[in-house]
Amino acid sequence: MQVVIIGGSDAGIAAALRVRELDPDCEVSVLLADRFPNYSICGLPYLLGGDVADWRDLAHRTREDLEATGMQLLLEHEAVRIDTDERAVHARASTGAEHAVSYDRLVIATGAGPVRPPWPGIDSPGVHVLHTMDHALDLQDVLDESGAGSAVIVGAGYIGLEMAEALLQRDIRVTVLQRGPEVLSTVDASLGAPVREELVRRGASVCTGTAVTAIEETGGGLRVLEEDGREWDGQLVLVCVGVQPTTDLAVAAGAKTGERGAIKVDQQMATSLPATWAAGDCAETHHRLLGRARYLPLGTTAHKQGRVAGENAIGGRRRFEGSLGTQVVKVFDLVVTRTGLRDQEAREAGFHPRTVHVVCDDHKAYYPGARHLHVAVTGDDATGQLLGAQIVGHRSSEVAKRIDAVAAALHARLAVDELNDLDLSYAPPLGSPWDPLQQAAQQWLRET
Amino acid sequence: MQVVIIGGSDAGIAAALRVRELDPDCEVSVLLADRFPNYSICGLPYLLGGDVADWRDLAHRTREDLEATGMQLLLEHEAVRIDTDERAVHARASTGAEHAVSYDRLVIATGAGPVRPPWPGIDSPGVHVLHTMDHALDLQDVLDESGAGSAVIVGAGYIGLEMAEALLQRDIRVTVLQRGPEVLSTVDASLGAPVREELVRRGASVCTGTAVTAIEETGGGLRVLEEDGREWDGQLVLVCVGVQPTTDLAVAAGAKTGERGAIKVDQQMATSLPATWAAGDCAETHHRLLGRARYLPLGTTAHKQGRVAGENAIGGRRRFEGSLGTQVVKVFDLVVTRTGLRDQEAREAGFHPRTVHVVCDDHKAYYPGARHLHVAVTGDDATGQLLGAQIVGHRSSEVAKRIDAVAAALHARLAVDELNDLDLSYAPPLGSPWDPLQQAAQQWLRET
Numbered sequence: 001m002q003v004v005i006i007g008g009s010d011a012g013i014a015a016a017l018r019v020r021e022l023d024p025d026c027e028v029s030v031l032l033a034d035r036f037p038n039y040s041i042c043g044l045p046y047l048l049g050g051d052v053a054d055w056r057d058l059a060h061r062t063r064e065d066l067e068a069t070g071m072q073l074l075l076e077h078e079a080v081r082i083d084t085d086e087r088a089v090h091a092r093a094s095t096g097a098e099h100a101v102s103y104d105r106l107v108i109a110t111g112a113g114p115v116r117p118p119w120p121g122i123d124s125p126g127v128h129v130l131h132t133m134d135h136a137l138d139l140q141d142v143l144d145e146s147g148a149g150s151a152v153i154v155g156a157g158y159i160g161l162e163m164a165e166a167l168l169q170r171d172i173r174v175t176v177l178q179r180g181p182e183v184l185s186t187v188d189a190s191l192g193a194p195v196r197e198e199l200v201r202r203g204a205s206v207c208t209g210t211a212v213t214a215i216e217e218t219g220g221g222l223r224v225l226e227e228d229g230r231e232w233d234g235q236l237v238l239v240c241v242g243v244q245p246t247t248d249l250a251v252a253a254g255a256k257t258g259e260r261g262a263i264k265v266d267q268q269m270a271t272s273l274p275a276t277w278a279a280g281d282c283a284e285t286h287h288r289l290l291g292r293a294r295y296l297p298l299g300t301t302a303h304k305q306g307r308v309a310g311e312n313a314i315g316g317r318r319r320f321e322g323s324l325g326t327q328v329v330k331v332f333d334l335v336v337t338r339t340g341l342r343d344q345e346a347r348e349a350g351f352h353p354r355t356v357h358v359v360c361d362d363h364k365a366y367y368p369g370a371r372h373l374h375v376a377v378t379g380d381d382a383t384g385q386l387l388g389a390q391i392v393g394h395r396s397s398e399v400a401k402r403i404d405a406v407a408a409a410l411h412a413r414l415a416v417d418e419l420n421d422l423d424l425s426y427a428p429p430l431g432s433p434w435d436p437l438q439q440a441a442q443q444w445l446r447e448t
Numbered sequence: 449m450q451v452v453i454i455g456g457s458d459a460g461i462a463a464a465l466r467v468r469e470l471d472p473d474c475e476v477s478v479l480l481a482d483r484f485p486n487y488s489i490c491g492l493p494y495l496l497g498g499d500v501a502d503w504r505d506l507a508h509r510t511r512e513d514l515e516a517t518g519m520q521l522l523l524e525h526e527a528v529r530i531d532t533d534e535r536a537v538h539a540r541a542s543t544g545a546e547h548a549v550s551y552d553r554l555v556i557a558t559g560a561g562p563v564r565p566p567w568p569g570i571d572s573p574g575v576h577v578l579h580t581m582d583h584a585l586d587l588q589d590v591l592d593e594s595g596a597g598s599a600v601i602v603g604a605g606y607i608g609l610e611m612a613e614a615l616l617q618r619d620i621r622v623t624v625l626q627r628g629p630e631v632l633s634t635v636d637a638s639l640g641a642p643v644r645e646e647l648v649r650r651g652a653s654v655c656t657g658t659a660v661t662a663i664e665e666t667g668g669g670l671r672v673l674e675e676d677g678r679e680w681d682g683q684l685v686l687v688c689v690g691v692q693p694t695t696d697l698a699v700a701a702g703a704k705t706g707e708r709g710a711i712k713v714d715q716q717m718a719t720s721l722p723a724t725w726a727a728g729d730c731a732e733t734h735h736r737l738l739g740r741a742r743y744l745p746l747g748t749t750a751h752k753q754g755r756v757a758g759e760n761a762i763g764g765r766r767r768f769e770g771s772l773g774t775q776v777v778k779v780f781d782l783v784v785t786r787t788g789l790r791d792q793e794a795r796e797a798g799f800h801p802r803t804v805h806v807v808c809d810d811h812k813a814y815y816p817g818a819r820h821l822h823v824a825v826t827g828d829d830a831t832g833q834l835l836g837a838q839i840v841g842h843r844s845s846e847v848a849k850r851i852d853a854v855a856a857a858l859h860a861r862l863a864v865d866e867l868n869d870l871d872l873s874y875a876p877p878l879g880s881p882w883d884p885l886q887q888a889a890q891q892w893l894r895e896t
Binding site: 010057158303321325328330337339364365368395401402407409411420421425426431433435 | 458469488490491494499500505506508606736747748749750751752755769770771772773774775776777778783785787812813814815816843844846848849850851852853854855856857858859860862866868869870871872873874875876877878879881882883894
């Protein structure tokens, strides 16, 4: 059996590894448009901020590690056409030579590309996006060579904030522009506010409620223009306003698409094309609580979906059990995390959500170093079902892994009240007899 | 309705608070033998180590906080007899006066006392145990006044190790004697070993495989004698070999007892006595995975059981959903945690357990500060059911809250394989796309 995988990032490599793990007799070829197999896209800000010295360190596995599993890597092979009748992917090598790679089963893992809004000037020199290693290396060249002294970051989502930290670490003056009323629109504004304060404390200018309309070149750099006439100058502009699925190939082959134009898949990650699966940022993601597809491009999801797609491509029947939209970001010493649905998302989906916000200590206050955690818990008033949680706190407060207990509880469809039954860990330097999640759950129940 | 609660530590106060929360018209009286309501027993080592300056800081709530909820606190009232016919608790005040306190419903939360092995010399001056505030204040007086230069700690469980850290912080020479082959017998020896190494690195002498037979007074202090002739000298000896339920009152009133002599209760925390519930260290604990009672005295459990007992004492029908034996301890910069069943416990209970041990990074290795985590996952080979996990790692690695995701998964009776479906959090400075728990789960499945 010949499995061909288009794309060598998280989803594609996860699929390839799973095939080789389950059936060492199966031939696996991975086509990569670039020369960076299995690189950590999530790590790019840390390369640019100087935390990671060498871009090669960002590989989850080296080329040699990957080839040692028996998969074939076709680097700098751009897939240009999928022929579902002859079951072949036509690819163009960097030499310009085209050839067809035959498959019995195909996994499409073409990922996503950064959204480039149709602003005049978006293509000016000095305007950057950040989604691939090539983007990162381009930006790194600029930073290393010209030593930009100022930058405007458009978009205060995960990448935008991580890049704000990265550039501030390099002593670059940073202005962050956010369209919404608060940074990190993926969490409630009251959890985003401390992140904005942390950025400002570290020297960034943060402006919310912005409406960028154009970018223009000035003598020494660039100017970002807003609808209301405000202008923001920087030697470089970084546009971090989200990603969109890369689906040209799949669409040209006739694949159905869904949410945000992502490739439509079932829970086994099968597409509408014969013998073809899709996974990762190019595909839809089943949301476990909504019970329907969303476009939720996340690294963790890409790994899981790739593993499922690989297993099923060779005859498995594994289901992708769904995303909860769990996310976490570190911004300097603050960590913000969420899982499940927020009030508004839940309401739009037909739930009857109510959210409580509590502030409590990360561990017993009598033990030195206790810090406040801000915990939000959302539940359904009609059924008592737990719907989601958000936490912000100091990076020493185990914030990231606190959300994981909620993710497990959501996975199992527990009620808010059942959080109180969970046997969570406690020692005075590390927690409380009633964990902060339980304190929030009890507050939620009191307000019922 | 008059609810009387015997005991004012975690379980008793949790019960009292719950009654007052649910029914502000209900009268609640809490009888305490001592004058320390709602103190954190788990915090005593931190008082003695100097992390906590004032013993009053160890109160979860002050007397005023408690009384503000409307409960009545009868401090220094030792309950001497329960009369189930007349529904009264006979108590002796510190003045010596005896009187009867009538109840409609009774909650017994008399806690536990430290085990004092029948060794010759166990009652010598300078031999200490540590379970109550009085014990702690006694020991603190000794440490402050005579300034003991050396101590022998018998027992390397949670309290023994926390006290080793505490005494080392005070520049006291510490020898830890452990009966078993490794410290912390509540986790696998391979996870206990790094804890022993950390203690030794911090200056403690640790001796395992010991068999203490007696303690004798020497000129300047005490000598702990072993079966094989070895002797250990110290100016004080701290015996930390576990606790036993305090049940004299309940037993005299006719309460049935079970495991380790603890008061027998059903999952509603009802005892065999009429209109009487029990909670906390004096009572049995339903183990969720074993489906039967164990003696598992833990602070978190005491709070949960107390809350359930309080609710049910006034007509509720809440069930204590069971303990998983989740525990965590910090020893200097190491954190060790566990939940669920270990191999041997599971085998004794009729499961077909298999445990994998994996070592992985706490976050992506390319981001600075990555440290190794040692993760053990136990599952049932016959059914695939997840049975438990253990983790040891640096205190910066979010070890304590990592076990909570497992506790939630165990609560929901997930399979080992289902850990791979959990949407756990990831950002490069904080985790991996496949969480260490998932890496361990995948290793467990590979070895099937």
